[in-house]
Amino acid sequence: MTDRLNERSAAALPGGVARPAYDRAGQRIGIVHLGLGAFHRAHQAVYTDDAMAAGDRDWAIAGASLRSAGVCDALAPQDGLYTVTERSAEGEATRLIGAVRAVTVAAQNPDRLAALLASADTRLVTLTVTEKGYWRRPDGTTDLPGLVADGNSIYHHLATAVTARRRAGLSPLSLVSCDNLPDNGRVLRAGVTAFLDHLGHAQDRDWFERTWRCPNTMVDRIVPAVTEADRARVAATLGLTDAAAVITEPYRQWVIEDDFAEGRPRWQMGGAQFVSDVAPYETAKLRMLNGAHSALAYLGLERGHDFVHQAVADPVIRPVVETLMRQEAATSFTPAPGQALDAYADALLRRFANPALPHRLAQIASDGSQKVGPRWLASLAAHGRRGETAPATLTALGAWLRFIRTGSAASPDPMAEALVALWQEAGTAGIVDRLFGHDGLMAHDWQPTAGQRAVLQDRVAS
Numbered sequence: 001m002t003d004r005l006n007e008r009s010a011a012a013l014p015g016g017v018a019r020p021a022y023d024r025a026g027q028r029i030g031i032v033h034l035g036l037g038a039f040h041r042a043h044q045a046v047y048t049d050d051a052m053a054a055g056d057r058d059w060a061i062a063g064a065s066l067r068s069a070g071v072c073d074a075l076a077p078q079d080g081l082y083t084v085t086e087r088s089a090e091g092e093a094t095r096l097i098g099a100v101r102a103v104t105v106a107a108q109n110p111d112r113l114a115a116l117l118a119s120a121d122t123r124l125v126t127l128t129v130t131e132k133g134y135w136r137r138p139d140g141t142t143d144l145p146g147l148v149a150d151g152n153s154i155y156h157h158l159a160t161a162v163t164a165r166r167r168a169g170l171s172p173l174s175l176v177s178c179d180n181l182p183d184n185g186r187v188l189r190a191g192v193t194a195f196l197d198h199l200g201h202a203q204d205r206d207w208f209e210r211t212w213r214c215p216n217t218m219v220d221r222i223v224p225a226v227t228e229a230d231r232a233r234v235a236a237t238l239g240l241t242d243a244a245a246v247i248t249e250p251y252r253q254w255v256i257e258d259d260f261a262e263g264r265p266r267w268q269m270g271g272a273q274f275v276s277d278v279a280p281y282e283t284a285k286l287r288m289l290n291g292a293h294s295a296l297a298y299l300g301l302e303r304g305h306d307f308v309h310q311a312v313a314d315p316v317i318r319p320v321v322e323t324l325m326r327q328e329a330a331t332s333f334t335p336a337p338g339q340a341l342d343a344y345a346d347a348l349l350r351r352f353a354n355p356a357l358p359h360r361l362a363q364i365a366s367d368g369s370q371k372v373g374p375r376w377l378a379s380l381a382a383h384g385r386r387g388e389t390a391p392a393t394l395t396a397l398g399a400w401l402r403f404i405r406t407g408s409a410a411s412p413d414p415m416a417e418a419l420v421a422l423w424q425e426a427g428t429a430g431i432v433d434r435l436f437g438h439d440g441l442m443a444h445d446w447q448p449t450a451g452q453r454a455v456l457q458d459r460v461a462s
């Protein structure tokens, strides 16, 4: 049995493992993060670690899981330390991350989270809570009854923070959504406002609207779920057990609207880009990367593949995905000046092909009802307006429709039950209209033209 990674044992790590280049103990907590999953540990925490290594102070992270205690249980005995291993065909590099200084679980200890959010040192909240964590209905409104019944939504914690900070005369915060939603900052702001309204907290709402900041961001890094074999390999590298290790690709990107209430770390030291308008980057990422990912997931699973690198090498699937990215997604919006979408597509195909980083299609196929809107439907709507069909995207959508017919235990979806019931009622002949036709369950993002409808109907049946 190898020893566990922690402050003390880390001193003996092999020289090849890079370590925090700053005094951890001297850093106060400046960021509270909601959703302490692998993506955060491989992304925002790494940029923050880079900023602190470059000399920034007091931006250490207190991470909160909303529900599950797994990550907290893994990180607490490790003093918040964990490693990030980047893997590619060229080899791998492992680095110790020191940015996370405290961990908690909101469902078990809401008061601890409230105290962190109401601390005078806290200046930022970052969030990775997945698409469904925003409680958006298919029509774009906030599902107030749903989140009120849940009782442990991001909005509960953020509204408590607004109230506590206003009453204590503390500074406003910046709320930085790092989830794959278009206009993620605006969506977050709308949800917090709606919940404060629901609570009847007019003064808090007013203060929040005037002073808090919710910049839009685009985040990107492929972070497959860690396996037992990964953990064993990391233990061999470290000579220590790391129960919170993450495995990822060398690539990472973070594009952020530079709109903060009380400063921010110099995340640019880790390569983050600050821009005035994130939209073209966010749209390219959602429709090209994530759009291709979801297409690979549903088409790939149907053809018996398990991983992204297998599906993208399949000669039946690859042309569909290339067309979806280059001819449909990339032409569905106006890029920023100098944004080279063809080169972006080339780079994405190379990243998807990385055999050193097996990425499960079932992981990507989960929560499809929350994902297909921004990934495919918005692009279909743009093409429909021009009288074009976008057949590759419709092929992918057809595969999703077949996928949700029976639901999948390996790829859960918050709307699974409703979708299975709809299929039972509507059958192959009716499902397209019941979902996307006038008054359809998902008609908000896109209603097909007659031409698109005919193609989709044909794809569902095939």
Ligand code: CS2
Binding pocket: 180, 219, 220, 221, 222, 223, 289, 290, 293, 294, 363, 364, 365, 371
């Ligand atoms: C993936 C994303 O699981 C999914 O739906 O498409 O998590 C993807 O790997 C990241 O957005 C990459 O930045």
